[in-house]
Amino acid sequence: MILISNNDINDPTINLALEEYCVRNLNFEKENYILFYINEPSIIIGKHQCTIEEINSDYVKANNVHVVRRISGGGAVYHDKGNLNFSFLTKHTDDSIHNFEKFTRPIRDVLIELGVNAEMTGRNDIVVDGRKISGNAQFTNMKAMFSHGTVLFDSHLEDVVQALNVKQDKIESKGIKSIRSRVANITEFIKEPISIIQLRERIIKSIFKDFSKIPIMRLSEQQWGEVLTLAKEKYRSWDWNFGRSPEFNVQKTNRFSFGLVDARLHVKNGIIMEMKFYGDFLGHGDTEEIEKKLIGKRYNEEEVTAVLKSYDLKFYFGDVMTEDFVKYLVN
Numbered sequence: 001m002i003l004i005s006n007n008d009i010n011d012p013t014i015n016l017a018l019e020e021y022c023v024r025n026l027n028f029e030k031e032n033y034i035l036f037y038i039n040e041p042s043i044i045i046g047k048h049q050c051t052i053e054e055i056n057s058d059y060v061k062a063n064n065v066h067v068v069r070r071i072s073g074g075g076a077v078y079h080d081k082g083n084l085n086f087s088f089l090t091k092h093t094d095d096s097i098h099n100f101e102k103f104t105r106p107i108r109d110v111l112i113e114l115g116v117n118a119e120m121t122g123r124n125d126i127v128v129d130g131r132k133i134s135g136n137a138q139f140t141n142m143k144a145m146f147s148h149g150t151v152l153f154d155s156h157l158e159d160v161v162q163a164l165n166v167k168q169d170k171i172e173s174k175g176i177k178s179i180r181s182r183v184a185n186i187t188e189f190i191k192e193p194i195s196i197i198q199l200r201e202r203i204i205k206s207i208f209k210d211f212s213k214i215p216i217m218r219l220s221e222q223q224w225g226e227v228l229t230l231a232k233e234k235y236r237s238w239d240w241n242f243g244r245s246p247e248f249n250v251q252k253t254n255r256f257s258f259g260l261v262d263a264r265l266h267v268k269n270g271i272i273m274e275m276k277f278y279g280d281f282l283g284h285g286d287t288e289e290i291e292k293k294l295i296g297k298r299y300n301e302e303e304v305t306a307v308l309k310s311y312d313l314k315f316y317f318g319d320v321m322t323e324d325f326v327k328y329l330v331n
Contacts, residue, residue: 001207002215004035004089012039012068012079017231019087019146020071021223028091028144033217034207035087036200039079042066043163046074046137048287050262050278051242059162069241072148074124074137074259075280078163082155082185084196086203087148092140096147097284100124100136103147107134110203111151115191123258124149124282131184140284153196154187247274250299254328258282258318263329267299277317285316301330 006018015037026033043065045051054076055067079085088103096102101120108126111118111133118134121127126134126149136149160183186199194202208214219227234240248264255261259281266274272294277287290311297303305326313320 002031002033002217003204003208004033005216005218006035006037010038010040010081011231012042012044012066013231013235014227015039015085016044016068016070017227017235018219019089019148021227021230023089023139023144023146024141025223025226026089026144028089032091033089034204035089036204037085037087038081038083038196039085040066041078041080041159041163042068043076043078045069045076045241046280047071048073048277048279048281048283049076053278054165056163056165063159063163065163067241068235070137070139072137072139072146073280073282073284074135076164077135077150078155078160079150080155080159082153082196084151084153084200085148086151087146089144089146092142092145096145097138097140098282100138100147100149104134104136104149106207107149107151107203110199110206111186113206114186114194114199114202116186116189118186126151128184128186128189130182132182133184133186137282138284151199152183152185153199154185157183157185248276252329256281256318256320258320261317261328265299270298270300272297272299279317281317283315283317285312287316290316299330301326304330 004022006015009015019035022033022035041063043055043060045054045067047070051067051069060067086107090096104120104126108118108120116128118126118128124136125132133152134149136147138145138147204214248266250265250267252263253260260279261281262278264276264278265272275291275294277291293307294304297307305322308326309322313322313325
């Protein structure tokens with residue numbers, strides 16, 4: 001394991017660009033890596049989400065909150081300087097995909113040492129006394145992957161409430177009344193005074209406890225140049241962060257066990273002209289591949305099934321049978 005230095009940068013566009021650059025360019029045949037970063041106030045949007053529906057636009061504009069889309073799935077999260085982010089970057093293996101417990105264990109071990117009764121629950125959360133302190137997601141290109149997450153240390157939770165829009169069906173499905181009632185900072189549970197930087201150092205020391213010296217990777221000037229270019233051209237672009245929603249006249253929404261899937265279709269004369277999948281599901285595939293294949297097909301069970309049965313829907317969305325997904329999409 002090697003620690004990647006992010007030079008204590010707090011710009012979310014650079015930190016997400018650094019994470020993507022590393023997972024696509026580092027050699028994972030012999031080494032694994034870990035990256036930590038702390039962002040300025042920002043909303044980090046899941047890869048498959050419709051940004052404008054996830055944020056409180058007035059609040060975001062008034063408070064200069066960054067809005068940045070990441071390359072992993074899952075839901076929108078709020079970051080600020082009271083939020084510690086971690087990312088384990090490794091070679092892709094089948095037993096690592098969806099195995100959040102494997103990657104969160106080192107984080108939870110340190111929290112438990114600090115008197116925080118942290119446990120993994122649901123599909124990708126760490127909770128304390130039923131309240132969420134960490135959400136996690138993954139990305140893979142089938143060669144390398146990362147599993148990353150957040151730790152709510154001393155975040156401004158009222159800003160979380162103000163910045164995000166939470167869909168009513170998610171509130172109802174989880175039996176909750178508000179964001180504020182279901183999330184918590186670990187400072188509410190910790191038994192000793194500690195700063196977020198000290199927490200980061202405790203986690204690093206725990207991970208590298210068997211090393212005589214912590215190995216640190218510092219990017220070269222050329223590598224940083226590529227990261228900054230990626231930040232500018234992708235993570236600061238409107239097209240990536242907001243995107244253009246297609247014209248649609250059919251909307252199909254369902255909350256499966258693996259998350260929300262929200263399909264928008266423009267159907268004309270029975271033919272699918274445009275479509276887009278949104279949601280907070282944690283699938284790894286690029287759903288644009290399926291969307292393109294469905295365009296031009298008749299909007300009926302037979303033709304939709306013919307397209308979908310050629311894809312591993314678990315890889316793109318989650319654990320769902322083709323026939324059940326077709327019924328959701330067409331009926």
